Amino acid sequence: MANKEDLDIFNQHSQGKSKLKFEMRSYQEMVVNQIRQISEANQEFIFYKNKFAIQQRLKTALEESFGIVSEKLRKTMEENRIMDFQEQFFKEQIKFIHEARDEKEEKFEKLQQQQREKFVKQSTNTSNTEEYRRRADEIAKFIKLQDEEMEAFVSERDKLITVHEEKMAAMRQRHWQEEVELEKEFDTELSRLMEKYTPTLPGMDK
Template sequence: MVMIMNTRLEQDENDKWIGMGNQELLDYFSSYAAVKARHSYGPQGHRGMSVLIFESTARGYLEAERLHKHFAEQGTHREALGRRRGLFYPGGKRELYGYIAMKEDLDSFNQHSQGKSRLKFEMRSYQEMVVKQIRQMSEDNQQLIFYKNKVAKEQRQKVALEESFGIVSERLRKTMEENRIVRQRTKMQHEQNKEEMDFQEQFFKERIKFIHEARDEKEESFEKLQQQQREKVKQSNPNPSNTEEYRRRADEIAKFIKFQDEEMQAFVAERDKLIRAHEEKMVGMRERHWQEEVELEKEFDAELSHLMEKYTPDGSKVNTGNT
């Protein structure tokens, strides 16, 4: 609190003193952060004694001290009030005096006040009001700076993480797109290879079909040749009038037919043997083909698993076991 003295102005018709109002006093010292003004009254009215009340904080105390120094620099401090006889400036303007309030000042202020009208106050030391609060403010400020720096650091880390996440996400997106393109190309290549394999399969099937048809035609020609030979021998019979010759030719024909039958039986037996041998070779060839194809598939599966394991993140391992 700062005591403001010589604030009464004039006497009214009842010879009672009137003085400055609360707002008038606050406006007069508006450059100082006072929050309230009070005036002391006695039997004769306004006593010319007023108080500017500041915040009960270090800031309020420093503002009060600043006003106290202002009065001291102007020569209107506590001691000057007791020395000077004139209470007006030249021209009649009232001169105000001021100083930091002490307990005696406030007791005097409350001299004629009773109950709620009394100005309540509490004495506190400079150490408590300023030094301690400034120290606390300094600690709070340091803590605030610490948390600001911490928040700024976390914000930078957040930005860095977001940027890293964005970069990783973009790389992942590009990788996925590249993988999609590779899979598409692989699929197209697989379909192309399948078409070529189907074409080759059809080509070889047609060749085999042609060989089978040529073989069937050759066997049919062979059978016809045998039949023609038999018919030719049968048609070469001599005149039945020559009994001896007829009998001789009949024996020859019978021998030829028997010989031909024996040869055909031998042919059929050897043909069956040849067919069985051919079928066994075909079975062996197909078995080797399927075995080779299985081995190729296993080899491809192992190489693909190794490739996936190489590019699997987080140390995960792809199962390379073969079924």
């Protein structure tokens, strides 16, 4: 390696040409610092490379998650549509039963009224005073008997309604109890599943 004296001799014999300069630099500056800069640049490159890879994996995960969420949303909407259809179907059946029941009761009341009117008409179709009085008593007895029967009918009907309402209330209570039990069962199974896939650090299971 040329030293300062060598460069001075060279410059004396190189007239008219650019003279070379002698500059002393330390090993720290020329070697160690350069290696350090290269190492830092390499580490920075690795950092950004890893960052880019993480971003790509995150992007892929988000796209997959979005696809899963979209599919779940589609299935949920389809299930809700089916549930709404089934609910509407059962509501229409119940409505049909109620309408048929109301019509049946209306016919029953009309029949009772027609029987009363028919009996009264037949009983009053006479010009004999004594016979008219006898039939008037029969009409009164008939009306009284019919009224008593209607009172008994209404009383028994009210009992039927009470029993029906109690059964409906018990059914709803069973439904809510079953739904609560199903939710508890699902919660237990989900907890077990999360425990199964919970990461365990080395030594934590001891």
